[in-house]
Amino acid sequence: MNDNAAMKTFDDIEVRRAGIALGYLALLDAQPGRPLALFAPRRVGKTYFLDNDLAPAAKAAGMLPVYADLWLHKSAPLAALNHALEEALDDLLVPSGNLAKMAKTQVKKIGLLGASVDLGDEPHRRALPESSTLRLDALVTRLARQHKGRVLLMLDEVQTLGDVPDGVSMIAALRSVLHKRRADVCAVFTGSSQEGLARLMNTAGAPMYQFAQIIDFPMLGDEFLRPLAAHFGKVHAGKKLDMAGLRDAFKKIGFKPALMRDLVKAMSAEGVTDVQRGIENYVRSDHQLAIWHALLNSVNAFDRGVLVAVAKGQPPLSQATLKTLEMVPGVKPTISKVRSSLEKLKRSGLLSKTAEGTTIDDPLFAEFLQRRGTTLTPYRILS
Ligand SMILES: Nc1ncnc2c1ncn2[C@@H]1O[C@H](COP(=O)(O)OP(=O)(O)OP(=O)(O)O)[C@@H](O)[C@H]1O
Ligand SMILES: [Mg+2]
Incomplete structure (x- = not known):
């Protein structure tokens, strides 16, 4: 349905979910x-x-x-x-x-x-x-x-x-x-x-x-990945994306279709077929780094510290986090300051709350933060 001949670009890939819609309407009726x-x-x-x-x-x-x-x-x-x-x-x-x-x-x-x-x-x-x-x-x-x-x-x-x-x-x-x-x-x-x-x-x-x-609400799955792979195959004769690799990557990025599409587009531009490598290249690309730096610079140094602590998997309200946050100049870290920072970061969509606790919403951004290590400041201001 999606991998028809009329499809021109990765952006045209759309998954229709009529079955799910009908199921919901039936539930409402009942x-x-x-x-x-x-x-x-x-x-x-x-x-x-x-x-x-x-x-x-x-x-x-x-x-x-x-x-x-x-x-x-x-x-x-x-x-x-x-x-x-x-x-x-x-x-x-x-x-x-x-x-x-x-x-x-x-x-x-x-x-x-x-x-x-x-x-x-x-x-x-x-x-x-x-x-x-x-x-x-x-x-x-x-x-x-x-x-x-x-x-x-x-x-x-x-x-x-x-x-x-x-x-x-x-x-x-x-x-x-x-x-x-x-x-x-x-x-x-x-x-x-x-x-x-x-x-x-x-x-x-x-x-x-x-x-x-x-x-x-069910996440998208193969019905979205298959047309992505098919289009990749059409653009790159002789190259093939491995479905298992795509599934792992999709899971890793939290089943976000627009992000997945960007990733496959970047892989297509580079002719890369190894999905894991595709993710690494994507995370390291100047374009993506610029976006994340801008994102980091949109919050204050204390919030950045909280983000890094969360990305490293530290319980946000722990002594270890407070210790890390002591490195932020000019602020005396307290539990209540961390709490209001968490609240703010959740509201802005950078953090989200899952069954496992508070996490960085975008898993690739989390990886970027982990990679930055413990240096909280100074930040390179892109302008
Ligand atoms: N069924 C689909 N087929 C193809 N692409 C999709 C599909 N669903 C979503 N997308 C892509 O993912 C993007 C994000 O989807 P959408 O805005 O619906 O997410 P959301 O869950 O409402 O997010 P938010 O929580 O931020 O409001 C869309 O702009 C679109 O590019
Ligand atoms: Mg929405």
């Missing part, structure tokens, strides 16, 4: 009112799946998929969701054709001494409620009615709800709307922070507890 929460590390293809597989499958089943990235409006995630719903409603209400749509959206909100009037809505419709929760309820109902079918809410980066002050009440609101309107709406959540998602779902007493069904 338990009305209960959302699915997809667990998976960063960069493994969650958003891509929502966009390219789940949304089309939902459409084909007569549903109306609505996507909202809650991270985009970290301070007001529920407003972000409502905004996505309003846009979907607009799309349904406005007559087709760009001109008509423009004319209609232009008159949609006219500020009248501070109050806004919804001229764009159908005349018989009342204005939407101000409160986000009521608004969510009203929007979901209107959308489903207008569409004459169920709405599928796809809430990406849902762990954001765990990080905002009134997150718990937002989850409660979401939960009650999903339950009350279960005939009209169903939902799939994804989150890249396993820790955040787990905290959100499993804190006893929190409204999400036992509410969503938590699912391990």
Whole structure:
């Protein structure tokens, strides 16, 4: 399917996961009112799946998929969701054709001494409620009615709800709307922070507890590696990538398809077929080193020290780490400083929390940090 003749570059390799999408839709059907929460590390293809597989499958089943990235409006995630719903409603209400749509959206909100009037809505419709929760309820109902079918809410980066002050009440609101309107709406959540998602779902007493069904989102496998190898073979007549080597490498880099594709592209540029060597070259390339140095220079010396300690496998809150951090000039290392640094680094995506504890999110970056040894400073500033 992917290694067809029309494929021109490594970038065109795409894996469709229709079977997984159908499986999820069946699960949603089987338990009305209960959302699915997809667990998976960063960069493994969650958003891509929502966009390219789940949304089309939902459409084909007569549903109306609505996507909202809650991270985009970290301070007001529920407003972000409502905004996505309003846009979907607009799309349904406005007559087709760009001109008509423009004319209609232009008159949609006219500020009248501070109050806004919804001229764009159908005349018989009342204005939407101000409160986000009521608004969510009203929007979901209107959308489903207008569409004459169920709405599928796809809430990406849902762990954001765990990080905002009134997150718990937002989850409660979401939960009650999903339950009350279960005939009209169903939902799939994804989150890249396993820790955040787990905290959100499993804190006893929190409204999400036992509410969503938590699912391990499956990593890509041979169905992605095979077309990569096939394309490599097409570009380099007589050379062949070994599947076992590719599998090891894919596992090593945490099943991140974009990273894997970059790696194979680099190997292709150099004509290298030994995947292990490919990784070594990649990790040492000027291009990659420049990216990692820039990444390191984007955090302060103390955070860099914490990163190196984590990369070396030291328990971050241990005496050994504090000892290492004494080498950072100008800061007296304390457990609480390490803790807030870890928090910050997790938020920025450099660290992630796994079953094994805190780790560097990008395994190749971890290798780079290990290789740098114990010298924490001074850093070469690339400018
Ligand atoms: N099924 C797929 N086929 C081909 N490439 C894919 C596929 N899924 C993901 N990718 C590649 O991996 C990249 C990262 O995927 P995506 O952004 O969906 O990950 P994510 O899990 O949502 O990451 P994050 O946690 O950072 O939001 C995509 O931009 C795409 O290049
Ligand atoms: Mg994503």
